[in-house]
Amino acid sequence: MTAVPQATVYVAPIVTMDADAPDADAFAVHGERIVAVGSVDAVRDTVPDAAIEELDGVVLPGFIDAHMHMQRAGLKAIDYVSHEDDVDVYMARMQDSFHDDGPEDPPFEDRIRALVRVQPLLHALGITGVVDPAVTIDEMRGYQEAHRRGLLTMRTVAMPFLDIGSPRFPDVDAAIEHLDGTGVSTGFGDDVLRLGPIKVYADGEALKGQALLETPWDDTGYSGLQRITDEDFTRLVQWCGAHGWGVGTHAVGGGAIALLARAYAAAGDAVAERRFQAIHAYLEPGEDSIRALAHLGTIASLQPSIIWHNGSGLRAKLGQRAERANPVRTWLDAGAVLALGSDGPFFPFDPRHLMWQTITRCVAGEDRPLSMAESITIEEALAGYTTGAAYASLAERDRGAIRIGMYADWALWSADPRRVASGELRALRIRRTDVGGRTVYGGDA
Template identity: 30%
Template structure:
């Protein structure tokens, strides 16, 4: 099933035309959110930071928008009924995204968090404003104040635990200890009551979720030799919820998928082991035996 993301910068009439071509009623291919990039990446020193890089003191990254213009564009697209998601990795990029959402919506958002109640899907609360479930993609470097604003503005934190296993080799050098302490801050988001939606960020990272699950519950390198602020790790139930009910909620699909229950789409996989019971390193070795989409087997291991 594919949810098509459209370019935020495209003209509104073009976006509306594409939305009509792939309506929400098609659960195999439909238009989802509009995506824009607030900044780059930590690895390339282009993620936008509020203060300079610890290992590059003359550089604070590359913000991609003028804030006033971003606010104007976001408001126009929100008023047109589009869900908006902003790639933001640095804390400056996150601030830009939150400021645009705040200026454009007056607390448009998600409602309750499905991750806080482990392995359950939470229905959105009623809201006088349109329920657009605005999102920030990645949100790797945040401040406690920004996490509180996610909650206040009811913005979804769409994150990919995979990235930590790649980035932990140099993230501390890029950020310094004070900022690193609040990076990849999954537990802080959950504690604050923010909706977490996990994914893989394929093809940047492997498409299978098992590496991300391992990262989420251990925050430990794959060779087991180094940890990265383990106080931010999640339980296995919280991590699974973020990948399933959280992600379904983030794309308005919580009535169709994210759980195995009567009336749902019957999309699921059969694994070769119980990932809730094995030691965390063994999760990395998990194999898919069978994939079912809409109740039909579409893959079976030989």
């Protein structure tokens, strides 16, 4: 094989997340991409003139938070933390300010400042990409300008938010007219900033009793809030599927998830091609609905953080009915692609904590976990943050694994998450994070 000049060979145990070769001892990077993976000798033979760097830790692919409001997280960061504060302080401040949604209409330059401030904090968690699940027009302008200035170090997939029923988008026709007038669709952009599916709401929040359920919440017969009619939703989904747009739908309750199963079927092959999502999808989804959505190719975009935060309250409202909340195991067994995210900064967003939650099913404020029937393995949790989230980002050929040809997006962990007890998972440290061969945290960042 022809030697590739000016490469760097990194030597360390590697969790590749490549099913064909899950472990390696070295990998080589040339420019932005990985050019060799395997044993130390094989990699050095491939790039004999490369520099050699031995790393103290275990390499994993960079994590992708598949549901992170990054720009809003940055606006809160500039309000709540100083330039000297680290990510642990930031996470504590976000927890303390849970009910503060941040500034509603900030000056435009604050949006740029926000992104510059928050990206290093997220890189410190080993995160190299996000899917921002509800991007307004002003937020999109902020992302685009940060990218133009070369300030966007986080690979970002922006999901345009169409708040149907608002003055700007009073009905589905207004939303369709807006989308049709943009001249673009899902997938437009580059490897730093790309358009994802649109974001719409089918129901409301669970703890407010707004999740649309198939079994009523209580003896009154109230089943929750349906924010869009079956007819309008199906019409929107059909139009999007025919015009290149994916759809990501906030659907918490089983009734809303059943609505997705009915409407997404009308989009046919576009569901998989444009990465349609079932977002949240955690409260009493019917197994028939889950199987139907998985069969269509729908991504299960799930957030263990919400269950961690809301689990106790759901038990108080629903009793035994809450035990299978966030049925990650059921989604996986149905064949769905799992993309894990946080709904940060409003819910906990440390991926170490959230992977631990999917394994242990623990919830805040209670000693007893939710039903362990929905627990998953650490390998499955890692896939949710890497290969699954990369698929949701329309980037499965470029990200999510340490594999030849992929971007050199990786993080150096203090130990292999697969080899520690679940109770030790949250104590692991991130020592370095690289995006496209550039160190963005630790090392020489």
